[in-house]
Structures are given as C-alpha cells and as structure tokens.
Amino acid sequence: MPKDIKLNFSLAEYAARLDKTRAAMTQKNIDCLIVVDPSNIAWLSGYDGWSFYTHQCLIVQHAAEPIWWGRGIDAAGAQRTVYLDSDNIIGYPDHYVQSDERHPMDHLSRLLREMKLDQGSIGLEMENYYFTAAAFRALQTRLPAAKLVDATALVNWQRIVKSEQELEYMRSAARIVEAMHAHIYDIIEPGMVKSDLAAEIFRTGIAGKDEHWGDYPAIMPMLPTGMDATAPHLTWDNSVLQAGDITFFEIAGCHKRYHCPLSRTISLGPPPQKYLDAEKAVLDAMHAGLDNAKPGKTCEDVAIAFFECLEKHGFKKDNRTGYSIGLSYPPDWGERTISLRRGDKTELRPNMTFHFMPALWLDDGGLEITESVVVTENGYERLASVEQRLLVKN
C-alpha cells in the first residue's frame, strides 16, 4: 500500500467486512465472488473513482486477499485508493474497452482460469447495472467448467447495519442536506430561473458545511414544479418560477460517498387546501410508520402502519415508501436491499438506516416530505433536522 493514501476506514473495519462477506459466500457455497457493484467494491476495498463506465470488479476468495481488476488506466486509481497490495491490482489492455471484437470478460476469464478459479463455483451479481447481459454471456462461454451462481445483493445485505464510522459520515451528509434546504428556502422566489436554483443546490451540496465537505450524490437533484411534479424523477430546465408554484426538492447530502437523502416541498404563496390535506396525511402517516421503526419490528410493520393511516386520510400511494441507504454510486442512492412495503419481513436492527419516502404525486403536482433515519436501541433517530412540513414562502 502506498504510504500516502487516505483510507476512509480502518484496516480492521475492511477486514471485518471481508469476513462477513466470506461467511455469506460460504452459506451459498461460493468459492469466488465477482463483485461489480461500485458501492460493493468501495465498501470492501476502498476503491473510489468514476471508472464504472468500463468493466471492473473485485475478485473475492476465501483464502487470499481480494484482487482489484479493471481497465489498465484505472489501475492507477486503484493504487491511490485501495488498501490492497499493488500485486493485487490488475489492469486489462485498452483494446478491450467498448470493442466489438473482444469483451473485457474474456480477459477476466483467462485470469480466473490461470488462478484455477474456474473449477469451482463463482458468484455473480446478476442484477446489477454494471453487470451486463453480454458480460454474463462472455463468462458463460469462457468458463465452461465453472458453476455460475447468482449472488445478487449478497454484499449489499452485509452493508445494512452501519458502523459508527459509517454513521459519522452519514451525519456529515445530514449537515450538508440541512444546509442545502436552508439555502433553497432562503433564495427561492418568483422570477427565479430553475437552472440557477439547481446551480445553487449543487454549490451548497458540494461545498458542504464546515468540515463536512460534499461529494457528488448518486442521484442528481430533482426539483420539478407543478405538473412536472406529478412525476417523481424529472430534474430541471430553465423555466421561471411563478407565484403560486409548488416545487419539491428531492436531494441528498453526500460525504465520502455516504448519503443522507431528504425531500421538502415549497409553495410560493399559500398552497391550495388539497396540498394542506396531503401534508397532514403524509405527516400523520409517516409518524404512524416511524412509531414502528424499532428493533424487533419489520419493514412491513412500518409500511403497513404508514399505508393504513394514509388511506384513512383518503390518500393512496401505490409504491414503496422507503428503502435502505448508505454508501452509493450512481444511478441509485438506495442500497437495493430492504424496501418499506408489504411483504418485506426484514427485521429492523440498531444502526440500520433508511430513507422514509412518503411522497405523493397528485394529479396537478407533487408533495415530498421525507426523512432519513437510523434505527436505535429503542426507536429511531432522524439524521437531519429540517422543519417537517410543507414550507410556504410568501
């Protein structure tokens, strides 16, 4: 390991993560795990770089140190960020990149054969943005002796209970998202161009707050107004805010790749009664849900309490109302493990973290008032402190 690299966690913490991962591999009879999810690679090795647009992975075995494998020019980035020995960083030649003639997985297959790993079972993250159908087919073809096993989310599940250091980074992200919302409320007004508002959101989010410097979020800010806010995932353009506009801000603070998402909604002037009714429904239902956010309860318990209360208020929501959060890379700041919805019987444990996301998308606009929380010994704690209501600016 080069002397001057800055790891975000102690070597002991990385070792503990590896132990947990290997135990999960044992349970699934996996000899070798090919980790492609950039969040999982970072969590296990420290690797951090915008290189996931080309194929890369971490090769995890039971009895040897993990191997970082990726594009040749990115091996230098691995040398700067991972705790692994230099010998365990392997780059492939550039003619494999975005080529019609050869696939990077051909190179990886040869490596696995040389290491005699092609005779056992190999775990693959089948459902991951960065493990393409073509990558799978290349491995199938080139590793005929291997038993390919689906290991989707195997590592993600090891990440759901956060360490104290991880929580500290998420609290830094919380300070950042508080500053972002405070700044939005300060400057928003009729006549403002939305791209200028977005620019200020970015500036605050990246400059951060005090010593809590900002990293890029895994999802770009979404700030749709009016009819555009009937949809959850539109970003911004250069339209001009008008008196009476209602805009929601779905944003996250991010510190060292750890996220604290938090949404608020601002009405420029008094909101219509429908939105005040929706506000009351969302807040009542969120609290009904969060009253169940404690060890021993399940994700489903939280969700059912939320949905039942929401329906009593006469509102319907037909999608999940939250998900696990933590370390992430684009395109998703969720951990892709637990969801707050019926049928998810995962038991809550202290130091789990999730984004409680009771958004309502109505027929003429949207309302988002959300919280990121950490489960404690007896309940939950809000990560960020931003006024919990439909904000009105006159």
Add this chain to the structure above:
Amino acid sequence: MPKDIKLNFSLAEYAARLDKTRAAMTQKNIDCLIVVDPSNIAWLSGYDGWSFYTHQCLIVQHAAEPIWWGRGIDAAGAQRTVYLDSDNIIGYPDHYVQSDERHPMDHLSRLLREMKLDQGSIGLEMENYYFTAAAFRALQTRLPAAKLVDATALVNWQRIVKSEQELEYMRSAARIVEAMHAHIYDIIEPGMVKSDLAAEIFRTGIAGKDEHWGDYPAIMPMLPTGMDATAPHLTWDNSVLQAGDITFFEIAGCHKRYHCPLSRTISLGPPPQKYLDAEKAVLDAMHAGLDNAKPGKTCEDVAIAFFECLEKHGFKKDNRTGYSIGLSYPPDWGERTISLRRGDKTELRPNMTFHFMPALWLDDGGLEITESVVVTENGYERLASVEQRLLVKN
C-alpha cells in the same frame, strides 16, 4: 400528446430518427427492438428523467408507434416528456421494483406475448449498463419462442452524424464549458479547498452562460492533483491546493443532455520541464491527429497520426485518444461507437462529433489538454474556444 410539453426536437426529426433505426433493424432482421440505453430512449422518444435505476425501455416495431415501458410512477414522467400517445406509455406495478421474487422483465415478457411480438426476432442491447444479466435471463426464460438477437449499439450508430439542432445544443454546451474553465482559472489559488473549487465548477456548469442553461453532465467533474492525477478518474476531496500543484480538470458543459467535454490543466506556479515537454508533445500530436480529421479519413488515420507524433516526442500512451460524443446519461458521456484508435476504420463524415482526448498520465501527475470537435465538409471545427495550452497561474 399533452399540449404543454416542451420537446427538444421537431416531430419530423424524431420521425427521421425512427426511420433510420427501423432501416438498421431491417438490415439485422429484427422485428422488435428493446431499447434500454437511456440516451437511445431519449434520442428516439424525448424521454428525460432520472429513472434509469429501475428497468425501462422503448419498444420499437416497424409498423407501429414506439411504446415507452417503465416503472408505474415514471409513466407520469413519460407523459411529461415524450411525443408518443398516452396509450403508448405503459407502467409496471411497483412490486416488481428491486424484488427478489419477480423481475420487471417478467412483466415486459407478458406484454410482448400479448402483442404477439414473441414469435419473431427481438433485438437486445446486450452490452449496456441498464440491461443486466438477470434481465436477459428473465427474457430468455419467458420468451422461448422468440429469436433474441444482439442489437448492442444499433441505435447509438444512428446517432453519430448530428443534426443542426443537435449541433446547436452542443454549441450551447461549449459556451458553458468555456465559462467553467474561465471561472476555474479566475479563482484557483494555493490554499483553496478542492471541494470548494468543485462546488464552483458545478455552480458555473449548471447556471450556464446567458441563455445556455446547464444540465447535469453524464460524468462528474474530475480534478485530481499531483499523484492523484497519475490516475484518470478520481474526483475530489477536501485537500488543500499548494503552490506548485498541477491539477487537471476533466469536465463537460451539458445542455439538454448534449455534452461538450473539455479538459485543461493548471499549474500553480512554473511547471517542471517534464510537463512543458509533455505539453509540447500533446499539442503537436493532437494537431497531427486533427490534420486528418476530415471526411474520407478514418478514425484510425487520426489516431495513427497522433500516436506516431507522440512517440517521436518520446511519450507513450496506451489507450484510445478519443471517442464520439453527443446526447448522454450517466455513467458515460461517450456515445460508445467510434474510438480514436488503431483498428477503428470508421470513415469520418460531416457533422460527426468527437472528444479528442490526448491525456497523458505520468509517474507523478497528469496532463490533459483536450478538444471537442465537429467534422466539417473539409476539416474540423473546435466546438469550444479555450486557450490550448498548459495553463500557469502564478
């Protein structure tokens, strides 16, 4: 189509794109194309939203209007952004999202069977971030009668020659990246915290320049200093700039999802001779390459001229020196078609656009001086105008 949606292109332009795509489908005997690349979906339909973290696609047939298919809550975003009839926007229920029990492709398969599209050949973008191995396996299982054909980059290749409207958006992006580099040079100085510098890069990039408002880039800014700049893809942290530091800035302006990437390098104080030598090598070699950037020449011609000149200067670069650019979504602002490297025999045509990327990553730092260009009738034109040298700030 709702009356108040703002399309970025004329209906005639979308129709022409569809025609080109269908012709390419005919050539490959594809009856139905499943387009998952968010850039391709946007190019064909106008769809724009940060929803690609769940499965979505555009179903393209020969004799019927395309169908947007995606997560139920995102159908509202499609209603706001695509030119298609409302009936051609189909959402799937939320219990398919990130579920262990069912895959969204099960839903898509049922739809394709109902439409009798499962009896013919179906084109799939096998090598795409957003087409996972699990998605492919689900389709294989559920569509046993279909002939699944690899259609990777089929749509991307239709995008390489830009329309006048597309070039206009790229020129807007060029105005933005010029403003970004000018602002960086204005404010950079020893003592500056890099996250604060990154915050200003974002602010300038999103606020844009005059009427050219900024969209989020498909790659986040990279601004590594010193040893971190031996690697191409590191982003930033809160380290403090020092006199003598050399930092490269690999950034892009983005307007309506069209990119103009441009990198420059700034030395805080006089750079060592090695970097002056590298500067001369890079600029000479880039011009040698660009002298070949004209219709009738190939990508390989440009690359060979570049690499031969670079080697004469005593420098080596073992990766491609550019790629096609245009409309893009994370994680890559490249179009994933042509690369400027040996072996790429694609002929250059007017209105092709590429990022000429002669970056050198040395043993103690990096140098990036790049250009985004458009091929003209007799040569090329730089999209942005930023001083073409190793910038020094004393």
